[in-house]
Amino acid sequence: MIEPVWRITWFTIACAAGATLLILPPGVVLAWLLARRKFPGRGLVETFVSLPLVMPPVATGLILLMLLSRRGRVGALLERLGIEVVFTWKAVVLAMAIMGLPLLVRTARAGFEQVNVRYERVAATLGAPPARIFLTISLPLAWPSVLAGAVLAFARALGEFGATIIVAGNIPGATRTLAVAIYGYAETGQDSQAFALLLVSVSIAFVALWTANRLVERSTA
Amino acid sequence: MIDLDIDITQGAFQLSAKVRIEARAAALFGPSGAGKTTILDAIAGLRTPRRGSIAVNGRVLYSSDAGINVPTHQRHVGYVPQDVALFPHMLVRGNLLYGRHPGVSPDLDRVVRMLEIDGLLDRRVTDLSGGERQRVALGRALMSGPSLLLLDEPLAAVDVPLRRRILPYLQRVRDELTVPIVYVSHDREEVDLLADVVVMLEAGRIVSVERLARVELHGPTG
Amino acid sequence: MLHRWLALCVAVLLPAAQGVPLVKPITVSAAVSLTDALTAVAEAYAKTGGTVRFNFAASNVLARQIVSGAPADVFISADEAQMDVVAAAGLVQDGSRVALLRNQLAVAVPNDRPRTFHSIREIAEPAFKRIAIGDPAAVPAGVYAKQYLEKEGLWTAVEPRIVPTGSVRAALAAVESGAADAAIVYRTDVRVALKATVAWIVPADRGPRIVYPAAIVKTTASASEANRFVNFLRSGEAARIFQRFGFATAF
Numbered sequence: 001m002i003e004p005v006w007r008i009t010w011f012t013i014a015c016a017a018g019a020t021l022l023i024l025p026p027g028v029v030l031a032w033l034l035a036r037r038k039f040p041g042r043g044l045v046e047t048f049v050s051l052p053l054v055m056p057p058v059a060t061g062l063i064l065l066m067l068l069s070r071r072g073r074v075g076a077l078l079e080r081l082g083i084e085v086v087f088t089w090k091a092v093v094l095a096m097a098i099m100g101l102p103l104l105v106r107t108a109r110a111g112f113e114q115v116n117v118r119y120e121r122v123a124a125t126l127g128a129p130p131a132r133i134f135l136t137i138s139l140p141l142a143w144p145s146v147l148a149g150a151v152l153a154f155a156r157a158l159g160e161f162g163a164t165i166i167v168a169g170n171i172p173g174a175t176r177t178l179a180v181a182i183y184g185y186a187e188t189g190q191d192s193q194a195f196a197l198l199l200v201s202v203s204i205a206f207v208a209l210w211t212a213n214r215l216v217e218r219s220t221a
Numbered sequence: 222m223i224d225l226d227i228d229i230t231q232g233a234f235q236l237s238a239k240v241r242i243e244a245r246a247a248a249l250f251g252p253s254g255a256g257k258t259t260i261l262d263a264i265a266g267l268r269t270p271r272r273g274s275i276a277v278n279g280r281v282l283y284s285s286d287a288g289i290n291v292p293t294h295q296r297h298v299g300y301v302p303q304d305v306a307l308f309p310h311m312l313v314r315g316n317l318l319y320g321r322h323p324g325v326s327p328d329l330d331r332v333v334r335m336l337e338i339d340g341l342l343d344r345r346v347t348d349l350s351g352g353e354r355q356r357v358a359l360g361r362a363l364m365s366g367p368s369l370l371l372l373d374e375p376l377a378a379v380d381v382p383l384r385r386r387i388l389p390y391l392q393r394v395r396d397e398l399t400v401p402i403v404y405v406s407h408d409r410e411e412v413d414l415l416a417d418v419v420v421m422l423e424a425g426r427i428v429s430v431e432r433l434a435r436v437e438l439h440g441p442t443g
Numbered sequence: 444m445l446h447r448w449l450a451l452c453v454a455v456l457l458p459a460a461q462g463v464p465l466v467k468p469i470t471v472s473a474a475v476s477l478t479d480a481l482t483a484v485a486e487a488y489a490k491t492g493g494t495v496r497f498n499f500a501a502s503n504v505l506a507r508q509i510v511s512g513a514p515a516d517v518f519i520s521a522d523e524a525q526m527d528v529v530a531a532a533g534l535v536q537d538g539s540r541v542a543l544l545r546n547q548l549a550v551a552v553p554n555d556r557p558r559t560f561h562s563i564r565e566i567a568e569p570a571f572k573r574i575a576i577g578d579p580a581a582v583p584a585g586v587y588a589k590q591y592l593e594k595e596g597l598w599t600a601v602e603p604r605i606v607p608t609g610s611v612r613a614a615l616a617a618v619e620s621g622a623a624d625a626a627i628v629y630r631t632d633v634r635v636a637l638k639a640t641v642a643w644i645v646p647a648d649r650g651p652r653i654v655y656p657a658a659i660v661k662t663t664a665s666a667s668e669a670n671r672f673v674n675f676l677r678s679g680e681a682a683r684i685f686q687r688f689g690f691a692t693a694f
Contacts, residue, residue, distance in 0.1 A: 010458055018456035025448065062507065069512035070662070086513050087470060087498065089459040118306040121267050124293035125300035126320030126365045136319075140310050166508065169498035170475070172482075184499055187475040187612050189635035 009200055012177040015089060016157035019096035020104075020150055027101055027153075028146055031108035032134055036120070053102040057162025060098060064091070064167040091168035092175050096160050100153030107152055111145020112138055144216040151212035155205045223247075223369070223403065227263055227273035227283075229256075236260070236425040244417035244432075246395045246402040250409070251422035257405040258303070260422075261371045264403065265300050266293035277369050299362030299400070303373040305354050307346040313357050314342040320365025327363060327398065335397065336360050336390050352383045356390060363398065370394070372404035376411055384411070391415055468494035469665050469672060470514060472505040474521035474655065476611075476631065477544075480688035481519070484681050488672065495672055501610070502583065509534055509660055516663040517673060519543060519655060522583035526656045536666070539659035542693035543676055544685060546653045548587055549630040550643040551618050560643035563591075566625060567600045575606045575614035575623035584611035587651045588627040595649075615639060629653075631689040654693055 033039070034046060052060050068075045068085050078085060085091050115138055123133045139146065161179040168175040170184055178201045185194035222243045229236040236256040249257040262268040264275055266282065269290060275283040277298075282291045299320075307316050317329065333339045336356040341349065349357065355375060362370060375391065376384045392415065395402055406412050412419055413433065421428040473481050478499050485495050498505070498515060502525040509515050510532045518535075520526045529535055550566060552558050560566070566574065577585030585607060592598040606623055608614045611632060617623035619638035626639075633641050657676060659669045675681055682692045 014455060014458040018452055018459060021448070021452045021455055025445075062511075065508060065511045065513065069508075070514070071512035075512065084514070086508075087515075089456075093456065093459065116306070118302055118304060119308060121265075121293070122300060122302060122306050123308075123319065124267075125265050125296070125298055125371075126361070127294050127297070127322060128320070129292075129294050137308065165500055166504060169472070169508065169513070170500050171470070171496055171498045174496060184475060184478055187610070188478045189612065189615070189632060191637070 005197065005200065008176055008178055008181050008197070009204070011089075012158060012179075012201075013204065015092045015177065016096055016154050016160075019093045019100060019157045020154045022093070023097050023101045023104055023153060024150060027104040027149070028108050028139070029134070031105045031146075031149075032112050032138055034105070035109045035112035036117075036138070049105050050102050052099050052163075053106075057099065057160070058166060061095065061163035061166030064095065064098070064163060068094075068167065086167060087169045087171060087175065089168070089175060092164055092177060095163040095167055096157035099160050099163060100156045103152040103156055104149040107149030108142065108146045111142035111149070114145070115141045148212055148216055151208055155208055158201060158205055158208075222278055222401075223264070224274070224276040225260070225264070227260075227270040227275060229259055229263060229268065229270045231259070231268075234259075234425060238422075238427050240420060240427055240430060242403070242418055242420065242430075244401065246404070246416050247418040247420060248412040248416035249403065249405045249422060250407065250412050250419050251428075252407065254424075255422040256425045257422055258373055261300075261373055261403065261405055264296075264369070265298050265371055266291065266296050267300075280368075297366070297368045299365055299367035299370045301355075301358045301362050301370075301372045301375060303377060303405075305358045307349075307354055307358055307361070309346050311346070312342070313338070313344050313346065313349070316346065316357060316361045317342070317364050319361060322366055325366035327366065329364065332360050332363050335393055351380075352387055355387055359390065359394065363394065363400070367400060370400050370402045370404075372402060374405050374407070376406070376408065388414055467665070468496045469516040469663070469668050470498055471495050471517040471519065471672065472498045472500070472509065472513075472515040473517075473519040474502045474505070475499040476521055476629070477519060477655070477690075480685055480690060483684050483688070484676065487680055487684060488675050491675065493668065493671060493675070503528075503581075512662070514662075515660050516665055516669045517657065517659055519657045519676075521655055522586075523654060523656055524583065524586075526658060529658070529660070534661045536659040536661045536663070539670075539673065541657055541673065541677065542654045543657040544655035545647075545691040545693045546655065547630040547647065547691070548584075548591055548627055548645040548650050548653070549633050549641050550645075551615060551626045551628055551633045551636065551639040552624070552642045553618055553621055554638050554640045555621075556624075557640050558642045563595055563643055563645070563649075564597065566643075567597055571601075571624045572604060573606050573617075573623045573625075574601060574604050575608050575617040575626040577611040577614055577628075578607035578609060580607075582608075582610060584614070584627075584629055587653055590651045591627070591645060591649075594651075634689045655690075 065086065066072050070076065070079055119137050120133050123137045159179055161183060164177060165180055170176055170180045178197055182194050182197045224241050226239040236259050238260055249260060251257055259268065263270055272285040281289055282296055283289060336359060338353065338356050338360055341353060341357065376387060417433060419431040419433060481497060488495065502521040505518060506525040506528045509518055509529050518529060550560065576588040579585040579589040589598065592601060608617060611628050614626040615628045615632050615636055618626040619636060630644055633639055657673055659673060663669050677694045685692055
């Protein structure tokens with residue numbers, strides 16, 4: 001079964017967008033907490049969130065596989081609930097989410113740190129509890145960085161390969177993303193097809209990054 | 222009425238202040254670095270002392286012995302920082318209404334008229350003059366219905382002719398609303414015009430507490 | 444607000460979830476080099492009423508997945524070593540392991556400097572300054588290449604000129620780009636190469652025994668279907684398809 005390019009592209013974009021949306025709420029909240037609050041275990045949280053950024057993606061994929069497959073702790077539980085993750089699109093989204101999260105958190109955190117803390121303090125004196133300060137002061141003032149972080153996470157998700165192929169496999173019609181398809185074509189000597197998909201991949205990432213930069217520029221104009 | 226008994230350490234700086242303030246307007250006066258803003262921050266809950274207690278109108282906001290430390294957003298203090306810090310992503314109206322609590326807050330019209338900022342409600346914060354920003358910040362603090370107003374050098378960033386124009390607003394706030402004011406200043410003239418009580422600070426210590434003779438108004442005006 | 448967010452996520456992910464068929468096909472983890480051949484075989488198999496879905500990757504990745512409990516029903520490996528890994532983990536269905544395909548090594552050279560060897564000794568000529576092979580420490584094709592050269596007594600002479608690559612395709616790419624003067628790859632690889640030609644095909648009796656084994660994974664939930672597919676792989680019809688793609692059969 002030969003998959004048309006548009007189907008692979010559509011699948012990849014859907015997974016990457018879904019993964020980015022999923023990590024946005026927890027990622028942004030986490031970024032704010034790391035920027036503004038001291039809490040026990042903060043250093044550990046910081047380190048864990050950054051790990052996927054520096055580990056070889058294959059290693060991340062192997063860890064996910066060990067946890068989620070039938071023999072893994074989480075996987076055994078999922079099996080009893082009848083939920084399959086390994087070798088399905090869910091694993092693709094999960095791998096993309098994990099690889100994108102550190103980029104989102106680091107970029108958003110820098111944005112929050114640039115918001116003058118005086119605004120947040122004044123808001124507190126005006127009676128706003130931390131959640132309200134986050135939603136009405138910190139987030140609106142840092143949104144360009146949050147957006148930039150989301151776009152980076154999306155672009156990273158589009159290009160994700162190492163972890164995805166391990167935990168989601170290369171299953172044409174079910175888990176084959178652009179990156180994985182490129183690998184497949186390259187490994188079977190079909191360089192022109194590989195190149196065509198590569199162009200599609202780069203174009204999408206280019207448009208996403210370019211759009212985000214324009215938006216950020218406009219907001220700070 | 223404020224009951225203060227606190228020790229604060231920040232790096233090499235040590236502050237030790239014990240005082241009871243009973244006044245409509247009290248000034249914390251002294252050279253820069255004396256610790257005036259530090260005390261303001263402590264009352265607002267933006268800084269936690271090493272030990273001690275803070276009580277406003279009989280309500281304990283902080284007590285190291287009793288393990289009480291009321292979070293800032295529950296202290297009902299209005300705070301106008303030295304750099305004013307109006308929210309740049311909101312219009313003047315949004316800033317004024319940010320801290321509004323129905324039932325507790327004064328009427329917006331009354332505050333706006335008293336501070337003469339009625340024409341500014343739909344303006345952007347960046348379009349305001351220095352004096353207008355001060356008044357809006359004051360209005361924002363008042364609109365949260367505080368039981369205490371804290372002003373950090375309210376006239377420092379303002380040039381002399383403007384000062385003369387803003388001072389009456391502060392006097393109005395002092396006289397027409399029943400909210401006590403604590404403000405930081407290093408300008409003696411301003412202190413004399415506004416304060417009932419002057420707390421002199423130097424190098425982290427209270428040097429003197431002075432009650433100024435004042436002509437009392439007979440009943441509220443306006 | 445949270446409800447709307449979740450609804451948005453579901454809406455975005457809907458296209459992703461559409462690749463889920465109603466009748467569950469068996470999952471066949473197969474070496475990526477077999478992609479085109481197996482896809483064609485699957486089309487023929489579909490006419491008999493069976494459906495499979497493939498998971499194509501490097502054999503060591505596939506073995507790792509199976510050992511970790513990933514839900515594959517059949518495993519087709521590019522070398523015996525990776526099948527041994529799965530067997531050692533007790534995951535090969537008893538008696539199901541069969542030799543499926545054979546391949547041969549070949550020497551590839553850039554097509555703007557074509558050569559035809561009369562003997563493999565010609566590879567030791569000084570003209571071949573860089574010889575690319577898959578890394579003999581990790582890549583099956585590289586292991587085979589080294590075995591062959593050692594057997595022919597050429598390894599010590601050529602070793603300083605060997606360039607190990609991360610995969611056998613990378614070795615071929617090196618020759619196609621001119622970065623290497625020759626490469627030892629699979630015969631099936633050179634077949635599809637645009638800028639490389641065959642200088643030498645290693646004879647079956649001199650070269651290493653390259654076998655692609657197939658086996659049913661013990662933990663399969665579709666044993667009978669898996670069996671049916673493996674049997675089809677060893678049918679005359681499948682053999683003809685494999686040969687079309689340059690693979691010799693081992694049955």
